[in-house]
Amino acid sequence: MSFLFGSRSSKTFKPKKNIPEGSHQYELLKHAEATLGSGNLRQAVMLPEGEDLNEWIAVNTVDFFNQINMLYGTITDFCTEESCPVMSAGPKYEYHWADGTNIKKPIKCSAPKYIDYLMTWVQDQLDDETLFPSKIGVPFKRNFMSVAKTILKRLFRVYAHIYHQHFDSVMQLQEEAHLNTSFKHFIFFVQEFNLIDRKELVPLQELIEKLTTKDR
Numbered sequence: 001m002s003f004l005f006g007s008r009s010s011k012t013f014k015p016k017k018n019i020p021e022g023s024h025q026y027e028l029l030k031h032a033e034a035t036l037g038s039g040n041l042r043q044a045v046m047l048p049e050g051e052d053l054n055e056w057i058a059v060n061t062v063d064f065f066n067q068i069n070m071l072y073g074t075i076t077d078f079c080t081e082e083s084c085p086v087m088s089a090g091p092k093y094e095y096h097w098a099d100g101t102n103i104k105k106p107i108k109c110s111a112p113k114y115i116d117y118l119m120t121w122v123q124d125q126l127d128d129e130t131l132f133p134s135k136i137g138v139p140f141k142r143n144f145m146s147v148a149k150t151i152l153k154r155l156f157r158v159y160a161h162i163y164h165q166h167f168d169s170v171m172q173l174q175e176e177a178h179l180n181t182s183f184k185h186f187i188f189f190v191q192e193f194n195l196i197d198r199k200e201l202v203p204l205q206e207l208i209e210k211l212t213t214k215d216r
Contacts, residue, residue: 014069014119017062017126024136028059045189053193054140057148058132060189065122065151067182068158071175072115075162078169084111089160089203111161118154125151152186152195159183160203184211 019025031048047056072079086108087095096106097117109117126132131147133140162170162179170176187208190196201208 014123016066016069017123019059019062020134023134025055025059025134028056029063032060032063041185041188042192045185045192054144057145057193057195058140061148061151062126062132064155064182064186064189065119065126067186068155069119071162071179071182072119072158074173074175075166075169076112078166079112079115079161081110081112084161084165087111087114087157087161088165089157090164093160093164093203095157111165115158115161118158122151122154149195152190153197153200156186156190156196156200156204159186163204163207180211183207187212 019029028048028051032044045060047053087097087110089095094108095114096108097114098104098106099117099121103117125147129135129138130141131144159179163183167176170179183204187201191212
């Protein structure tokens with residue numbers, strides 16, 4: 001949740017996506033913040049009683065986008081074409097970009113370029129009222145869940161890149177507690193609703209085990 005971040009990390013990579021105040025989704029976000037504040041992340045990610053699963057996933061997806069946006073915003077000076085000529089998560093994992101519309105065939109590009117493509121693409125999905133309706137009573141499209149899963153799978157790659165390639169910078173900036181809390185929240189959420197295939201999580205498998213075993 002954005003309240004975790006100090007003023008130094010207020011620089012975001014892309015404009016923050018706001019949930020309109022007074023909306024039901026805003027109330028859900030406030031509920032999520034309150035339960036997160038209790039410190040029990042397993043409980044905080046559970047679907048609140050009587051709430052719609054799609055709406056809960058939508059609100060949290062927007063929030064994770066904002067969190068990652070902020071976290072990546074703190075290290076953009078260190079993630080350059082020179083330092084990160086490929087989008088990787090350690091020596092074994094490399095990601096090539098394709099969005100299926102503008103870029104159909106996966107292209108190899110630098111990490112900052114890849115993350116720019118990725119965050120712009122996510123932003124476009126979140127801004128699409130037919131996919132992420134902000135008005136009460138507007139139904140979610142049938143393909144909403146598969147789009148949400150793709151968004152979360154791609155956002156995971158930004159965490160993976162930050163942990164593998166930029167953790168030293170994160171520590172220098174004293175942002176590791178923010179990064180760990182944000183990632184732990186993200187992992188508990190995707191585990192709760194089976195939103196990312198296990199094979200996609202392999203680049204951070206050891207860290208995931210370390211962060212989640214304490215809370216079983």
